[in-house]
Amino acid sequence: MAALPLETHLFRFFESKVDPYPEAAPQPAPRGFFAFLWAGTEGMRPYILGMTLLTAAIGVFEAVLFAMLGHVVDWLAGTEPAQLWVDHGGTLILLGAVIMGSTFLVALQTMIKHQTLAGNFPMRLRWNFHRLMLGQSLAFYQDEFAGRVSAKVMQTALAVRDTCLIMTDILVFVTIYFVTMIIIVGGFDAWLMVPFFTWVALYAVALRWFVPRLAKVSRRQADARALMTGRITDAYTNISTVKLFSHAGREAGYARSAMQEFMGTVHAQMRLVSGMEIVIHALSMALILGIAGTALWLWSAGQVGVGALAAATAMALRLNGMSHWIMWEMASLFEQVGTVQDGINTLSRPHAVVDRDDAKTLTVSRGExxxxxxxxxxxxxxxxxxxxxxxxxxxxxxxxxxxxxxxxxxxxxxxxxxxxxxxxxxxxxxxxxxxxxxxxxxxxxxxxIGMVTQDTSLLHRSVRDNILYGRPQASDAEMIRAAERAEAHEFVLGLSDPKGRTGYDAHVGERGVKLSGGQRQRIAIARVMLKDxxxxxxxxxxxxxxxxxxxxxxxxxxxxxxxxxxxxxxxxxxxxxxxxxxxxxxxxxxxxxxxxxxxxxxxxxxxxxxxxxxxxxxxxxxxxxxxxxxxxxxxxxxx
Known part of the structure; x- marks a missing residue:
């Protein structure tokens, strides 16, 4: 087999740092928001911390880069072209090396973020959430849509990841970048800080107005999405009943009412988004004018050089691009927060039936x-x-x-x-x-205990898998013997599915819908016979x-x-x-x-x-x- 390229080994090294399927039984999820997040980061915290520190370093570097470029502009303004490399050549080479060296920081940060965390983090959460839900009692599922529970498991895992990454990656970058930028601009002249601080104050007011409203509508949207998914899944799960009573139109209407509720949250969200876009753009343009105008005034008064003017204006332009991104990330953060809070209501519900701490293994010698x-x-x-x-x-x-x-x-x-x-x-x-x-x-x-019920439910897997569910370690011969005793062997040999699988390899459909009631019952009896x-x-x-x-x-x-x-x-x-x-x-x-x-x-x-x-x-x-x-x-x- 051909050797794997170096980059593949490198990717795999970072991908293998976290086990997405830990063997340890998951602990009950806490109900508090931050406690829930903290519990969700178990096993991920060292990598989140490492990514955060690297992000901070990148933020500092990017802000300092503008100061470096400002100095280069000053050199260009005050140096004859022929003397540039003589006077500043060593510094320019060092600056180039530092700029290229930043690639290492970015590479390490993105490897941790995308190879170690992006996939493993939510999968680890899904694995633990799924096991928690499997431990819930029958009464829990009698009160819930199966599709709704599935949606909570899937979307809450992603929301926890995104919440943690936004708070520890993006917000850290923005905070460190902005603080460093203020220090650098203030180093040129204190007056240049006035437009930045004015912009920050107005930007904070905009955040204070828009973000909580987006968070509120996002929580409603997450619940509406789960309800919509649950109703649609419920119709598919009971499709035979829907068709038997000719209620496809009724089910469509039932789902549509949930869709309409969801669309109501979408419209409310998009109205806030449009208003936010307009306000942020106006603030960004005001910042650019304020910075450029102040820098020109200071330059004309001889208080700052051309480099300060270039660096401050470049920083303002950079903030213009970042301001939209920051607002979107803040909106996304609160959307994810809403989704997590919505998921907590389901995922942190305590188990009604639990083993005692000192529970022993049952031994049955007589059967009384x-x-x-x-x-x-x-x-x-x-x-x-x-x-x-x-x-x-x-x-x-x-x-x-x-x-x-x-x-x-x-x-x-x-x-x-x-x-x-x-x-x-x-x-x-x-x-x-x-x-x-x-x-x-x-x-x-x-x-x-073996049990055969009237309402037999089979898994959407092969006949073999369904019978072996009674005793997974049984041999094929034992499985076939159980099927023969249940009078199932003969009809099983004649089964086939759309993918060409036949006999014991044929899949039976969701809940066994591709089999008749009698066939499902005989498979169930064979399963219990095998369990013995x-x-x-x-x-x-x-x-x-x-x-x-x-x-x-x-x-x-x-x-x-x-x-x-x-x-x-x-x-x-x-x-x-x-x-x-x-x-x-x-x-x-x-x-x-x-x-x-x-x-x-x-x-x-x-x-x-x-x-x-x-x-x-x-x-x-x-x-x-x-x-x-x-x-x-x-x-x-x-x-």
């Missing part, structure tokens, strides 16, 4: 699950809150298979979410083999399957349940009637408990639910009692 006087309410807490789960106690023996039955809203899915610790209980405990789920790490808890966790949760696991496929994989599901503790939730009672025990809950409490036949004989809530469903789901002509085969080698099967 026990709910001990558990109480839970969504939203408001306290005596007035309506509890979804109320003083709930239940012990599930190791290897026992129970079915959870109840009306919609009775608390069935909430029980599962509490077991998985998607929410923390209000009071009581949930124990697995005697270990409180609140005292173990969330990752180890969920590693020991000791505790299994089935939440309407076969609801998306047609009768033929359901019958085909029913035996596989029972094989999957062998030796595991199983909690099965179903609205369709025929799918769980063959469980070891049925638990009937209503309003967060257990109201009945027993097997299918004993509950029917009790003639309570279960019997009423069974009578209500027996004609619609069982497919039996007489709607009679369920018959359970005890002879199937794979386990009890509904017949």
């Amino acid at each position: 699950v026990r709910f001990d006087q558990v109480c839970f309410a969504y939203g408001a807490k306290g005596a007035d809150a309506r509890r979804v789960i109320d003083d709930f106690s239940l012990t599930i023996r190791p290897g026992e298979k129970i079915g959870v039955v109840g009306r919609s809203g009775a608390g069935k899915s909430t029980l599962v979410n509490l077991l998985l610790r998607f929410h923390d209980v209000e009071s009581g405990r949930i124990l697995i083999d005697g270990q409180d789920v609140a005292s173990v790490t969330q990752n180890s808890l969920r590693e020991h 966790a000791p505790i299994l949760i089935l939440d309407e696991a076969t609801s998306a399957l047609d009768s033929e496929i359901e019958a085909a994989i029913q035996a596989s599901l029972y094989r999957l349940m062998e030796g595991k503790t199983v909690i099965a939730i179903a609205h369709r009672l025929s799918t769980i009637a063959a469980m070891d025990r049925l638990v009937v809950i209503d309003e967060g409490r257990i109201v009945e408990e027993g097997d299918h036949h004993s509950l029917l004989a009790r003639d309570g809530l279960y019997a009423r639910l069974w009578a209500h469903q027996s004609g619609g789901f069982l497919g039996e002509a007489d709607g009679g009692p369920l018959k359970v085969s005890e002879t199937d080698a794979a386990g009890p099967v509904v017949v």
